[in-house]
Amino acid sequence: MSLYDLESREQSGICQQVSNLSPRNREVEAYIRDTVNTREYHQEIINKLSGIIQIPSESYDDLGRIGEDERWNVFFQIEDYLKTTYPTVFQNVRLDHANTHGLILTWEGSVSPSKAKPILMLAHQDVVPVLSDNLKDWTHPPYDGYYDGEIIWGRGATDDKGYLISIIESLDLLIKSGFKPKRSVILAFGCDEEISGENCGRPISNFLHQKYGDNGIYLIMDEGSTGIQREFNQSFAMVSVAEKGYLDVGINVSSTGGHASTPPDHNVIGILSEIVVAIESNPFSGAVTPKNPMFNFLECAAIHAPVSNFPTQAREKLPMASQGDISSQQQLSRILDDMRYYFRTSQSVGKVKGGVKINAIPETASTLVNLRLAVETSIAEIEAHFESLIIPIAQKHGLAFEGFHSLCDSSAKRKICLFSVDALEPAPVSPIDTESFRILSGTIKNVLKPLGTDDELIVTPYLMPANTDTKFFWASTGNIYRFTPLNLVHSLNRAHTTDEFIRADEFVQEPLFFATLILNADDAVEP
Structure with missing residues (x-):
């Protein structure tokens, strides 16, 4: 049984x-x-x-005191x-x-x-x-x-x-x-x-x-x-006993400007675009672990939902996942891909700013990335992930790099700078x-x-x-x-x-x- x-x-x-x-x-x-x-x-x-x-x-986001x-x-x-x-x-x-x-x-x-x-x-x-x-x-x-x-x-x-x-x-x-x-x-x-x-x-x-x-x-x-809600053909009263964490990551790229008739091979907008591509090409992996309340939900569904409505593969992986088998936890996340953002950190590039005139080489470009942190992770782990992606890009273009815990002087030229906004642990x-x-x-x-x-x-x-x-x-x-x-x-x-x-x-x-x-x-x- x-x-x-x-x-x-x-x-x-x-x-x-x-x-x-x-x-x-x-x-x-x-x-x-x-x-x-x-x-x-x-x-x-x-x-x-x-x-x-x-x-x-x-x-409003811009409300004063x-x-x-x-x-x-x-x-x-x-x-x-x-x-x-x-x-x-x-x-x-x-x-x-x-x-x-x-x-x-x-x-x-x-x-x-x-x-x-x-x-x-x-x-x-x-x-x-x-x-x-x-x-x-x-x-x-x-x-x-x-x-x-x-x-x-x-x-x-x-x-x-x-x-x-x-x-x-x-x-x-x-x-x-x-x-x-x-x-x-x-x-x-x-x-x-x-x-x-x-x-x-x-x-x-x-x-x-x-x-x-x-x-x-x-x-x-x-x-x-x-x-x-009705999930897997069974009615559930879903009581949220935890929340995902929150983090906005800011990325500033600065370099020298000039006339658009003699541009460099890669200006700050191009370099920022390369960073965005690197971020989106390296999403956070998912895993269904017992630390996540969603694991309890899946166990409830496996027991109470009609057998024909709960994925057989998920039912088979749950016991091993409950015992800490990492492979089973990762496979569960893939099996239940339509629920993936309950099991992994999400990231969304929400704002991009750069350039003021079409015939001028921009001197700065920036973006903000919104992340909702999986319960198993931390702000420090997210910051380390972003730094690991961006340091090689800074080195490739000969730019200085300042990570999350630097001063991030926006007036300095030829630099990539990272900073955190509204950081909240899970x-x-x-x-x-x-x-x-x-x-x-x-x-x-x-x-x-x-x-x-x-x-x-x-x-x-x-x-x-x-x-x-x-x-x-x-x-x-x-x-x-x-x-x-x-x-x-x-x-x-x-x-x-x-x-x-x-x-x-x-x-x-x-x-x-x-x-x-x-x-x-x-x-x-x-x-």
Whole structure:
């Protein structure tokens, strides 16, 4: 019998599923379920989401300091909207501000945080900008929050205003039900997640870390990139327990200029092009290792998906890969090539700059390469890889070379210089053998349904290929989970592009999920 046969999962202990977890407070749970399932409630919460979408809270890469750049002022409108829309919540929570626009709502529990660590739910108020040239491509204007009877359209519907409304709505429901928490509940809303989070995400983290200390938070919930999906003809609830790392590599090439009528054999643009070709010709190799949460997902799929739908070759390679066989790990990556960027570092040349006039030899050329780091690698390894590719090119053209940890003096001539921007190591992998993960899994089982006709929705660890504000909270807890409790399709419901949307029938159920999670986490507090 194979290790990944369905019949052997009890003996192997792989991908064990918990039972549905219902709150002990049946009265509160019934109140919330009954409320959420009414037509009047559906229209009410849809209107709330539509209203916040109508506030164009765009964050821009070139924003100045808060208090100096007037474009930040739109977030005052978001705060006012939330206070007006949720008066009951703001009457029962303590509101703190982190760097003006970072909002921290604390619903104090009856038990001290030293005995019952708080639960923290994150969301962000900002959205990526809508380009004016693309307005014509939207089915409905991006900031109308239009509801067509099935879908709510608009920038932020999925990323991340739907999530924000859902978690604050869950508090509103719980407060109105008469529930009194033992464990404190914290909601924190950043203002700049789409541009790295330094203006709100980090200040929020600093505020909470100063208050609760290392490992002072019970668990963190934030948006996820997958949610509920059907893979290998099986429904999975994909909880991201880690994120890939992030790095932008800058490359500057400088040399002497001159008149275009007497050019050198290779000017800086040609040399930079040679570098780009070398980068793209040497992509990072992939390997499916047990360090990656995706390995756990594949094990779950091998056990629970129909045998005919899971690749036979992958099933055969998993046991050896789990024991550290490098060849099997590399072969798994090739077999599952359509998922390759979950298993390897990605690289994308995103910006190129060089030359100002057609009849002048350019003196400088530069590029920026965006990388998302596999969980098994590090920034130092990526930097060493780039240096190994580029040093021979510098030598070939008689150029000086300065690596990542040099001063990179841009005024110096005849040189190739490398530098790093926004460097972030891969996130620590949150454990799945903890009480908090079991509570989250049980809540998912209790509230959410499989796609199609499956008998069971399988909860599995997963990997977030992008980054969220959770990157600032590693010291606050090891239990960080990124999960959106709905089916995300068409590139995360077209987040970051035209016609972003969220399906109303799924959205209206989200507050039930978050409220149930709060109740279940509260039940774990020692009496």
